[in-house]
Amino acid sequence: MPDGDTIHRAASALRTALGGKAMTRFDAPRLVGPVPQAGRTIEQVESHGKHLEIAWDNGMILHTHMRMSGSWHVYRHGEKWRRPYQQMRASIENDEWVAVCFNAPLVETYRLPDKRRHPGMGRLGPNLCEPNVDLGMAVNLLLSYHDANARIGEVLLDQRVMVGVGNVYRCEVLWATGVSPYAPVGALTEHDAIRIVNTAASQLRMNLQAAPANAPSATRGALAVYGRNGQGCPRCPGTIDRTRMGTHNRVLYWCPSCQSYLDPRARSHPDDTPVMDPHPAAQRFLADLPWNR
Numbered sequence: 001m002p003d004g005d006t007i008h009r010a011a012s013a014l015r016t017a018l019g020g021k022a023m024t025r026f027d028a029p030r031l032v033g034p035v036p037q038a039g040r041t042i043e044q045v046e047s048h049g050k051h052l053e054i055a056w057d058n059g060m061i062l063h064t065h066m067r068m069s070g071s072w073h074v075y076r077h078g079e080k081w082r083r084p085y086q087q088m089r090a091s092i093e094n095d096e097w098v099a100v101c102f103n104a105p106l107v108e109t110y111r112l113p114d115k116r117r118h119p120g121m122g123r124l125g126p127n128l129c130e131p132n133v134d135l136g137m138a139v140n141l142l143l144s145y146h147d148a149n150a151r152i153g154e155v156l157l158d159q160r161v162m163v164g165v166g167n168v169y170r171c172e173v174l175w176a177t178g179v180s181p182y183a184p185v186g187a188l189t190e191h192d193a194i195r196i197v198n199t200a201a202s203q204l205r206m207n208l209q210a211a212p213a214n215a216p217s218a219t220r221g222a223l224a225v226y227g228r229n230g231q232g233c234p235r236c237p238g239t240i241d242r243t244r245m246g247t248h249n250r251v252l253y254w255c256p257s258c259q260s261y262l263d264p265r266a267r268s269h270p271d272d273t274p275v276m277d278p279h280p281a282a283q284r285f286l287a288d289l290p291w292n293r
Helices: 004-018 135-143 167-177 190-206 280-287
Strands: 025-027 042-048 051-056 060-065 071-076 088-093 097-102 106-111 241-245 250-254
Antiparallel strands (some): 051 060, 060 106, 241 250
């Protein structure tokens, strides 16, 4: 699935190939809305989380939502596409380049200033891929989240809090900060929120020029936990585990051993409480005591 930095890079490539140039051809077999006309000049390409928008000089906007499967590619004329034609959802051509959107679930056009017709987008949080974004706003949105009991592993994917963090970065940011994905967002201190936001912004920006598959982490550019279920943790003797979390039941990778901070499920024994010997013989002995029968 595309993360914020992947779509941010795609927007940069589209901006270079299409920006300020007249369009010679447009094709979108599943387009919802009016068809952009050849001859119009593309003035702007912007990304907002998983949304990518292309604007023409007549106020026409092409809105594509990448969700889990969508992506934009840029080719020179005559260059072979890396995906089959059947997966094409939109293509934009000029005299030099062909920009192709593959597998985007949503491809539609509208005219400014009717962006309010997209109520599902809501008010997006700060885009952490942008160098001059106000990170303090993301910290405040995190600390003032409407549901204090929501788990941080879910909140990090809420684009109303911060834009750019996808599933890969959710796992890597939580591991880097040592925070349990089960931690209630209401339990975070200001220091915790600052660490999470700064770590997310740092990883996203570091990876803008890197290969998309290699999200930065403490392991010098490699993935620390994502996709490494059952392997050893790079930081502690523990083993990486996987679980599913959130509205869409997305897979989350984490290390239960060193990511225990603010985990509400952690049970601690008081100093004067005896802990049962885990050896099977001890368990059987205790189970055979008269008061345990």
